[in-house]
Amino acid sequence: MNKHLTEFSDEELIKEYQDNNTPEAYDILVKRYKDPLMNFVYRFVGDRDICTDVVQDTMIKFYLNKDSYRSFAKFSTWIYTIAGNLAKNELKRRRRRIIFSIDNGDDERSPQIEDKMFLAPDKAADGEIRNEIIQNALLKVKPVYREVVILRDIQDLSYEEISEITGLAIGTVKSRINRGRAQLQKLLKHIYRE
Amino acid sequence: MKKIYNEEENKFSKMLKDLKDLPKIKAPDNFEYNLSTRIQNKNFGTVNEREPQFNWIKFLAPSAAVVSVIILFFIFLPSSQENNNQLLQQSKLQDNQSAVNNSLSDKNKLNSQQSVPSDTKLQSNSTSLLGSNNPTTRPRALSPLNDSRSIKLDDYISGSNKNQSNTNRGNIVNNGEEPSPYDGFIVSEKPDKKTLDRYRAVVDSIKKAQLKADSLKKVQK
Numbered sequence: 001m002n003k004h005l006t007e008f009s010d011e012e013l014i015k016e017y018q019d020n021n022t023p024e025a026y027d028i029l030v031k032r033y034k035d036p037l038m039n040f041v042y043r044f045v046g047d048r049d050i051c052t053d054v055v056q057d058t059m060i061k062f063y064l065n066k067d068s069y070r071s072f073a074k075f076s077t078w079i080y081t082i083a084g085n086l087a088k089n090e091l092k093r094r095r096r097r098i099i100f101s102i103d104n105g106d107d108e109r110s111p112q113i114e115d116k117m118f119l120a121p122d123k124a125a126d127g128e129i130r131n132e133i134i135q136n137a138l139l140k141v142k143p144v145y146r147e148v149v150i151l152r153d154i155q156d157l158s159y160e161e162i163s164e165i166t167g168l169a170i171g172t173v174k175s176r177i178n179r180g181r182a183q184l185q186k187l188l189k190h191i192y193r194e
Numbered sequence: 195m196k197k198i199y200n201e202e203e204n205k206f207s208k209m210l211k212d213l214k215d216l217p218k219i220k221a222p223d224n225f226e227y228n229l230s231t232r233i234q235n236k237n238f239g240t241v242n243e244r245e246p247q248f249n250w251i252k253f254l255a256p257s258a259a260v261v262s263v264i265i266l267f268f269i270f271l272p273s274s275q276e277n278n279n280q281l282l283q284q285s286k287l288q289d290n291q292s293a294v295n296n297s298l299s300d301k302n303k304l305n306s307q308q309s310v311p312s313d314t315k316l317q318s319n320s321t322s323l324l325g326s327n328n329p330t331t332r333p334r335a336l337s338p339l340n341d342s343r344s345i346k347l348d349d350y351i352s353g354s355n356k357n358q359s360n361t362n363r364g365n366i367v368n369n370g371e372e373p374s375p376y377d378g379f380i381v382s383e384k385p386d387k388k389t390l391d392r393y394r395a396v397v398d399s400i401k402k403a404q405l406k407a408d409s410l411k412k413v414q415k
Contacts, residue, residue: 030229034221042219052222059229060238131216153213181206192208 010075018066030059037083043150044087046139054090058083077164084147084165091143137187145180152177351385
């Protein structure tokens with residue numbers, strides 16, 4: 001039975017879970033989406049612990065609100081929408097906490113990327129540091145642009161899927177991706193010198 | 195259109211390659227275990243809490259309070275104006291009294307010209323007659339209006355005071371002991387027919403009383 005379920009598509013699995021409340025279907029979907037969602041949320045919020053919490057909350061939301069999924073939508077876009085909304089809420093909450101906290105240090109407010117930004121090119125070429133610089137620059141891009149850039153250029157989703165996830169028109173998605181990329185390129189001008 | 199976006203992608207090609215090559219973040223090993231534990235314990239945290247929806251009661255309660263305050267304000271505003279009007283009415287009353295006094299004094303003058311000795315008695319009689327009910331003899335309440343500048347009702351009726359300055363045409367609010375030099379707030383009003391008729395009736399009744407008193411005197415003689 002389980003082997004059979006693993007061959008199911010996402011939409012078939014969610015239908016199975018909705019109709020028969022099969023826990024295995026839910027488990028398979030969690031297994032399929034936990035890593036992509038972790039990657040997406042981590043690139044968006046930049047904190048591993050928060051990212052884990054957000055993805056856990058996404059899965060719980062999916063567990064509690066399985067009936068709110070409609071079969072005409074792709075399961076992937078539905079679960080990405082939930083994760084994206086939770087990640088955005090988390091960002092807002094963090095920002096509020098930063099505003100209202102009295103003894104809040106600068107470390108909490110913004111990632112310390114400035115020092116690494118001005119590393120010598122040979123050092124910047126080092127893979128790990130380079131990835132960290134890119135990640136930190138990504139966090140500096142406006143959230144509206146950051147989300148679509150991550151979905152397109154890191155998660156490799158199509159414009160149509162991004163349009164469904166964000167609820168924006170495809171044209172808007174494309175222009176936002178373009179602006180996001182331009183912002184990111186500007187932030188990473190030390191690495192990408194023409 | 196596709197070309198434009200392809201060109202844009204070429205522009206960012208290096209960066210896009212790096213973004214794709216970023217290491218994939220994986221969920222921790224205990225992710226599923228923690229998730230199943232949370233579900234079994236029904237520890238849903240803040241996930242189950244719905245975002246606060248728009249609460250009509252919370253919105254309507256303060257707005258109703260504001261509206262009621264505005265309504266009360268408009269209800270009580272005319273009453274405060276009425277209070278102001280009462281003050282004006284008091285001044286009008288004083289004007290009327292002075293007008294009546296003027297007319298009486300004119301009449302007395304005429305009588306004194308006709309018969310001096312009888313008039314002295316008459317005056318004493320008339321004052322005794324009027325004295326009990328005459329409001330002008332009573333001590334006046336302090337008023338912010340200057341009596342010396344009270345209008346003459348007859349002049350006011352005939353319109354002969356039209357050419358006079360505002361200060362001479364009507365009362366001016368006292369500014370301490372000195373009359374206010376500014377008289378721009380006096381509004382010239384057309385006399386109200388009803389009030390004029392009422393004043394005329396009062397004057398006529400006094401005249402009749404005087405005539406009766408005269409006739410009584412003659413009879414006594």
